[in-house]
Amino acid sequence: MRRRPLTWLIPALATAAAVTVTVVVVPGGGGGGEREPDSRSVPAAHGERPAGKGRPDARDVVLAVHGGAGTALDRDKTTPEREKAYRDGLGKALRAGQRVLDQGGSSVDAVQAAVAELEDDPLFNAGKGAVFTADAGHELDASIMRGSDLKAGAVAGVKSLRNPIAGARTVMDKSPHVLLAGEGADDFGARHGLRTVTQDYYWTQARWDALMAAKEAAKGGRGAAKGLAGDKSGKAAADSPAALADAQSKGTVGAVAVDKRRDLAAATSTGGMTNKLPGRVGDSPLIGSGTYAKNSTVAASATGAGEVFIRGAATSTISNLVEFKGADVAAAAYEVIVKRLPELGGDGGVIALAPNGEFDAPHSSPGMLHGYLTKSGKVVTKIFPDETPPNT
Helix, strand or coil, rough: CCCCCCCCCCCCCCCCCCCCCCCCCCCCCCCCCCCCCHCEECCCCCCCCCCCCCCCCCCCCCEEEEEEECCCCCCCCCCCHHHHHHHHHHHHHHHHHHHHCCCCCCHHHHHHHHHHHHCCCCCCCCHHHCEEEECCCCCCCEEEEEECCCCCEEEEEEECCCCCHHHHEEEEEEHCCEEEEEEHHHHHHHCCCEEEECCHHCCCHHHHHHHHHHHHHCCCCCCCCCCCCCCCCEECCCCCCHHHHHHCCCEEEEEEEEECCCCCCEEEEEEECCCCCCCCCCCCEECCEEEEECCCCCEEEEECHHHHHHHHHHHHHHHHHHHHCCCHHHHHHHHHHHHHHHHCCCCCEEECCCCCEEECCCCCCCCEEEEEEECCCEEEECCCCCCCCCCC
16 A cells, blocks of 8 residues: 655554454344345354454444443343343444434434434443442533544543434534633533433433442442452452442444545544542543544544543544554454453453455454444344454
């Protein structure tokens, strides 16, 4: 490939050892709601052909979404109803974006539509299902980026926009800025006709219980977590307060898409992390950390330990590896998510889409809820660890 002059350095990060991952998709059943036979939502199969390091999960993908990385759903403990709810949530988001693309709409409109569906679903940590801050409030973040001209918009710490992703899009389209925060962002959205809500709209019992458990754990109490100690390596036990907080920090949602004009776009939205300090901002609204899209390289949306993804400039580094090193998208995403970021002390995942439809979803966390739509109309969802094992 022809390379442009290197005018700035790719962020330097330490590397860690990596191994292969097994990922495969085959047609099958699985709750995806009503749809035509060629666009049904199917779960991923497991235990079949290895994907290999940096090998794409799928090809001919036009849209993908994620519902957060972190502690994965347990197949043995998840009821059929709950499994269906998660698959339906991801499938509904994919179909919302599909309707845009099928009508010749832009990739930006598609990712916004997909993310808005996830924001409206209380199962996910964005919009309606956002987690609580330490003062029992809600502060939401979102960003969106267009790959054709690198235009982007974002909001941080909003408290009254029903759909923060709509706020981010409005900042991109209606202002000369990239990021607005707090009251200014809320007011800007309201002035441009976006739907506003009171804080109780975001409330869910599950998120309230998580806040109470996190506060109890912070005081040294048992809360919802029974195990307090980690193993000899210092890694927290799965049910420890540290693990609880870690899992809650990765409930971000996002989408990536490529349209008929081969324009890329990416979008990300989150409620942040349970019991976070008021005013805390993670990677989701930061272009180059949680979200990035460039037509010649990649569209990427990240989910994980936000502070680490900021320090590692996660999504822009993936793009830079494609542009300046000549890596393909799968290899670049694997390099950043699996080899580099864990050395900075955090894990997570990313959905990454190339302009030719090659798609990869590497993650170093135990799981990552995600799904994708192919050019032929097939919808695939992955929610269990054996469908999407970690790449470590």
